[in-house]
Amino acid sequence: MATSATTPATQPSSGGARVKLQQFGRLLSGMVMPNIGAFIAWGLITALFIPTGWIPNATLEALVGPMITYLLPLLIGYTGGTMIHGKRGGVIGATVTMGVIVGTTVPMFLGAMVVGPLSAWVLKQFDKAVEGKIKAGFEMLVNNFSLGIIGGLLTLGALKGVGPVIQGITNVLSDGVQVLVDHNLLPLINILIEPGKILFLNNAINQGILTPIASGQVVEAGKSILFMLESNPGPGLGILLAYWLVGKGSAKSSAPGAIIIHFLGGIHEIYFPYILMNPRLILAVIGGGVSGTFTFQMLGAGLVASPSPGSIFAYFAMTPKGGYFPMLSGIIVATAVSFVLASLLLKTVKKTDEEDMDLETAAAKMKDMKSAGTAASPAVATAAANNVAANVRNKADVRKIVFACDAGMGSSAMGASVLRKKLQSAGVNLTVVNSAVSEIPADADIVFTQKTLTDRAIASNPNAEHISIDNFLKSPKYDELVERLK
Structure with a gap:
């Protein structure tokens, strides 16, 4: 890409x-x-x-x-x-x-x-x-x-x-x-x-x-609405549903899978590229967030701890006794408002606007935004290139593949899941895990990272083969590695 x-x-x-x-x-x-x-x-x-x-x-x-x-x-x-x-x-x-x-x-x-x-x-x-x-x-x-x-x-x-x-x-x-x-x-x-x-x-x-602040409120009141302000999966779900039902092209076809990752897996980063494709959709998630929080507040919703990741399963686990109706109401309202606004905005978008940025370009832009301020210097980039050239592993030497990102829980988990399925389909039985870039296991044979994190990954484990990619969800280097390991 x-x-x-x-x-x-x-x-x-x-x-x-x-x-x-x-x-x-x-x-x-x-x-x-x-x-x-x-x-x-x-x-x-x-x-x-x-x-x-x-x-x-x-x-x-x-x-x-x-x-x-x-x-x-x-x-x-x-x-x-x-x-x-x-x-x-x-x-x-x-x-x-x-x-x-x-x-x-x-x-x-x-x-x-x-x-x-x-x-x-x-x-x-x-x-x-x-x-x-x-x-x-x-x-x-x-x-x-x-x-x-x-x-x-x-x-x-x-x-x-x-x-x-x-x-x-x-x-x-x-x-x-x-x-x-x-x-x-x-x-x-x-x-x-x-x-x-x-x-x-x-x-x-x-x-x-x-x-x-929310944790202090739990001690006093047994729950806090503050846990729900940022983590509400409703606004993002509304965006993805709108792309699925009224969107076009690769965004429409990829939205159902993104819904599963976002709503069930709790990885909200998955819907960010869909907004970057059409920045006007930020109005839809704002509308969904405001309406969802208003519903939470009116019905007295609250959680007992942070639902991290922001999965609906985590919401159920962190909801106190008697709080399921307010919790679900806020999520449903946020989803509905975000979906309606996003659908209207998508239907009125001009063709030239849609062609301005496709999903993959938006995903690449998202990666650049996320990694802003962490780009490697020319000297470090050269060292990274030398490392990749020197540490390429043969098929017989590969036992563990690691995906690494900042926290080791979001995009790296998605990447590990994608490659794991590709390897299984090809009949290759290897361990594929995800970790924080600062905690890459010493026994990792191959490490995948987003390009601007590769230097930090090499510092964490200089003996592994390091592969830099742009998009954890879709990269030609996955298929190249599968062919090498088959």
Whole structure:
């Protein structure tokens, strides 16, 4: 597939703010996404055992408070630290996170997102300063005491300084949300959320802002509507249904499969290219998001934890007792409004507009937007090319194929599924998995990544064969590899 000749590195400066926001979103999602399973565990325990839950149990309910107060922030702090400085960064990140936990009275997700990476960065600077200057035999002593002393001092600072500031910010954000709720203005947030998703700011919005506030509301009320603002699958479903029923060409034929991936699999990125084909459809998803949130609010809907990924199955799992009708109503209304608006816009689109960008071009544009700010330098690109040339594997040497993306849960999962089916159809029995680009398994023989992530993939596993592609859903390199491995 042809890609744009303009790389993110050479885009006009007007896109700089968007790139910075995307990078910020990647940092936040990188801290939260690996721990989503723990959030879901906490959400299920909350839904089951609190006094208004499915099977109230005072003994088991005792897990709810400590998990949200200690476990979840510590996991975020540790993960944020490892992103900056490996395991040493993770240890100091969790240590300093304890300071903001003890220094406040609200769940410290935001605090953990701040002090985890920051404390790891401080330790990393110290380690760089003393690198090569420690006498032989004293490495362990210096490493342990430096982490202990720096971590202890930063923990005290977090307890007395950072924690109260973060609590103040959290209180302001919570009060602001409450004002919107009290004045029935909460649906207006979707005017910002829906375009933000198309610009790949969804992680910054959902994981960085909404989830911390919503988790605090769950402790008080047993549920929160904030979990549903960004994750509602209804607006995207309406777009895909409109393309399926009134669209044309490859978009129409591919829409049914995209519906399954989006609505059942919860991977919302699948519908972004369909909007990029016709940017006017952003009005349809805004309409769907606003109407869905309005319905949620009017009927008192809410979830007990973040439904990640945003699958209808996750929605059912995270819905508290008695909340299924409000939840389904909001999704259905959002789908219907988005579908009607999208259908009208598609029927009135000019032929020249449809020919301006096909689905594959839109998908390539989406990949470029998502990877903005991560393009490799010429030197790194050369190194990547040398790696690919040197590490091409023979059929007998391939046991595991890995698809890698930023979080290791969205586009890479789709790519792994597509190639797995192609290999099975060709009678090739190999392991095909997906992972985050920073956590590629050491035993990976072949690694697929989007082009602008290949340099990071090589750094994560330099011994594998690395294959760069433009579109995880459709690439000629899949068929080329299948032929090689048959």
